[in-house]
Amino acid sequence: MDKDWKMVYDAAKAIVNPKKISNQICSGGVGAAVVTKNGNIYTGVCIDTDCSLGMCAERNAISTMITNGEFEIKMAAAVDKKRNVLPPCGACREFLMQLKNSEKIEVLADNNGTVVKLKDLMPYSYS
Numbered sequence: 001m002d003k004d005w006k007m008v009y010d011a012a013k014a015i016v017n018p019k020k021i022s023n024q025i026c027s028g029g030v031g032a033a034v035v036t037k038n039g040n041i042y043t044g045v046c047i048d049t050d051c052s053l054g055m056c057a058e059r060n061a062i063s064t065m066i067t068n069g070e071f072e073i074k075m076a077a078a079v080d081k082k083r084n085v086l087p088p089c090g091a092c093r094e095f096l097m098q099l100k101n102s103e104k105i106e107v108l109a110d111n112n113g114t115v116v117k118l119k120d121l122m123p124y125s126y127s
Helices: 003-015 057-067 090-097
Strands: 025-036 041-049 073-080 106-108 115-117
Touching: 003 025, 003 041, 003 073, 003 106, 025 057, 041 057, 057 073, 057 090
Parallel strands: 073 106
Antiparallel strands: 025 041, 025 073, 106 115
């Protein structure tokens, strides 16, 4: 894993902090980090709910990025509580694909340092 990807992995790993919020909600079992075109890093954690209305860590990180006025992602990574890299789920892939520069987004796909273009994970997106 090269230096830039280690930085993204470490940012995602650092935010993982599983917590039970209520009888129906837990959070922090997965952490994600996105690096913007401008080089800023935004992180987020998953929020899991019994009714399945939670939010993935990647979408939380993207929401934080957008809240801070940035809209173009360069790199993204998600890590679980066992420090395993998780490629984005289908909903997160589609969400990422609808961003402005989706053809340039790279995703950390596994713990071996495999990096793939988002478009290769989602060749037939809605967009």
